[in-house]
Amino acid sequence: MTLYREFDGSTSPVERYGPTMAAAERNLKKALADRVTAAGGGDEITPESRVKALAEHWWTEFHQLDRSPGTLQLYRDRLDNQIIPGLGQLRVRELTTGAVNRFIKTVGHNHGAAIAKVCRTVLSNMCGHACRLDAMKINPCREVAPVRPKVKNPPRALSTVELAQVRASFTYDDAAMRQELPDMIDGMLCTALRIAEVLAIQWPDLDLEAGTLLTGSVVVRVKGQGLLVKTTTTSKVHERLLVLPGWGVDLFRRRQENRRASKIAWDPVFMSSAGTLKDPDNAHTQLREAFDRMGYTWLVPHHFRKTAATALDKAGLTPREIADQLGHSRASMTLDTYMGRGIVNPRAGKALERLSPAELRVRT
Numbered sequence: 487m488t489l490y491r492e493f494d495g496s497t498s499p500v501e502r503y504g505p506t507m508a509a510a511e512r513n514l515k516k517a518l519a520d521r522v523t524a525a526g527g528g529d530e531i532t533p534e535s536r537v538k539a540l541a542e543h544w545w546t547e548f549h550q551l552d553r554s555p556g557t558l559q560l561y562r563d564r565l566d567n568q569i570i571p572g573l574g575q576l577r578v579r580e581l582t583t584g585a586v587n588r589f590i591k592t593v594g595h596n597h598g599a600a601i602a603k604v605c606r607t608v609l610s611n612m613c614g615h616a617c618r619l620d621a622m623k624i625n626p627c628r629e630v631a632p633v634r635p636k637v638k639n640p641p642r643a644l645s646t647v648e649l650a651q652v653r654a655s656f657t658y659d660d661a662a663m664r665q666e667l668p669d670m671i672d673g674m675l676c677t678a679l680r681i682a683e684v685l686a687i688q689w690p691d692l693d694l695e696a697g698t699l700l701t702g703s704v705v706v707r708v709k710g711q712g713l714l715v716k717t718t719t720t721s722k723v724h725e726r727l728l729v730l731p732g733w734g735v736d737l738f739r740r741r742q743e744n745r746r747a748s749k750i751a752w753d754p755v756f757m758s759s760a761g762t763l764k765d766p767d768n769a770h771t772q773l774r775e776a777f778d779r780m781g782y783t784w785l786v787p788h789h790f791r792k793t794a795a796t797a798l799d800k801a802g803l804t805p806r807e808i809a810d811q812l813g814h815s816r817a818s819m820t821l822d823t824y825m826g827r828g829i830v831n832p833r834a835g836k837a838l839e840r841l842s843p844a845e846l847r848v849r850t
Contacts, residue, residue, distance in 0.1 A: 490518060531621045537581055537612075538574035541565050544615040555708045555716055562709075564608050568593050568601065573609075578616055583626040590630055599635035606633055643796035644789055649675075650846040655780040662776040669741060670756055670769065671790055675841045676734030678794035678811050678834075681787050682706070682766040686715050687755045694742070697735045697835065699728045701813075705754075705763050713763040715752050726813065729835035733842035794838060801837030810834075 487501040502517050504510035531543050545565065549558055572589055573581065586609055594602035610627035617625055644652065656668040673684040682704040691700045702725030703715050717725070730738070741755055748754065749761040758764045770787060777785045791812070798808045811834045839845065 488514065488518075490521060531578065531616060531619045533577065533579035533621055535578050535621065536574060537576045537578060538570050540578055540612055540616055540621070541570055541574065543619075544612045547615070548611065554704075555706045555714070556704075559707075559709055560604060561608050564601070564605050568597070568605050569608060569612075578621050581613065581616075581622075581626060583629045586626050587630045590633060594633060599633050603633040603635060606630060642789060643793045646840075646846055649793065649841065652780070652782065652785070653843060653846070655782075656776070659776055659779060661779075662772075665759075665772050665776075666756065667773060667776055669737065670773075671787075672734070672737050672843075673756065674787070674790040675794050676731050676737060676838050677701070677728055678791055678798070678838070679813075680704070680791060681769050683813075685754065685756050685764045685766055685769060688715070688753045689742070689745070689755060690753065692738055692755070694735055694739055697730045697732070699730055701726060701728055705766055707765065707767075713765055715754075715763065726810065728811065729832045731835045731838040731842065733839065733844065734835070794841065797840050798834060798837050801833070801840070803833055803837060807834065 487499060489497045490500045491497050500514065500517055500521070502510055502513035504513050531540050545562070548561070572592070573585070576585065586606075590602050590606050590609075593605050606627060610625060613622055613625040613627050616622040652671075653668065656662050656671075659667075662668065670681070670684060673679070673687070674681065677684065677699060679687075679701060683701060685705045686703040687699065687701065692698075693700075703717050705713055706716050707713050708716075738755065746757065746761060748757060750763060752763060754763055756764055758768075773787050777783065795808055795812060798811060803811075
């Protein structure tokens with residue numbers, strides 16, 4: 487027999503019997519463990535628990551939240567490849583600010599600042615979880631030195647002359663033409679979307695008579711499932727209707743005339759040579775190789791999204807309208823609080839007419 491303190495602070499007697507004293511004691515311990523589990527305290531995390539156990543306990547809750555598949559895969563990879571191997575055998579009480587700081591510095595040295603920054607975020611979430619379970623008093627990650635990845639090639643907008651030169655260079659690159667990279671770039675320019683969003687465009691999303699595109703999905707690779715089209719969840723305006731410029735409608739009409747049969751459940755406008763979804767990572771690699779062949783070693787795909795955003799700004803669109811076009815959740819706190827949003831924006835489509843190949847040829 488023993489007194490058991492419940493989670494509400496009250497105590498109650500618990501007793502069990504057995505043919506021997508040892509058997510009775512085992513039955514009593516089992517009964518106490520069952521009471522803990524029934525009260526939601528099974529697999530409790532304490533200061534004596536291993537960091538590995540804390541990681542898995544946190545992950546059990548986190549992976550059920552509304553997060554994008556890419557984020558879940560990124561965080562799980564950091565757990566499996568850096569955090570658990572590097573800190574998993576420590577006790578939770580040993581996960582001090584100094585220990586975390588040393589670990590983050592080591593990860594940054596071995597794997598780069600970008601990986602170290604994600605590890606810091608995951609560890610902070612884990613420690614916050616431990617604080618909520620009373621296994622920690624404070625989150626040791628709060629005082630860890632911030633990780634600032636070095637930006638080698640900060641995105642900038644291309645001038646009309648530079649854009650015309652890039653387009654002309656593509657016509658001399660047989661590999662780029664076979665991979666349909668010029669159309670992919672024009673898809674980014676006429677919509678201001680990211681590569682993963684452009685590759686997720688499906689024919690049912692387009693209304694070429696109205697000149698509109700319903701967007702809000704990305705192509706992602708999910709471990710164990712392969713490439714999928716997923717609705718984005720990181721933005722409050724993830725699903726939105728975009729008005730295409732005239733030359734953008736012509737682009738999609740031309741692709742529709744040469745439309746290939748899809749071998750998958752989706753019907754993407756831009757697909758791989760095998761008739762399946764095109765991997766955004768492969769697209770990045772193909773573009774990088776093409777830019778290097780053409781001598782544009784400084785150029786990255788995000789420059790084209792920046793170029794489209796700059797065209798909208800030069801046309802006089804407000805930050806709110808540009809944020810709507812690009813799918814950003816907030817232009818600023820003031821605009822979010824006091825101004826409504828106009829998701830369907832004909833001015834955006836008109837402004838992107840400036841990037842038409844024919845228009846650039848006239849200017850140059």
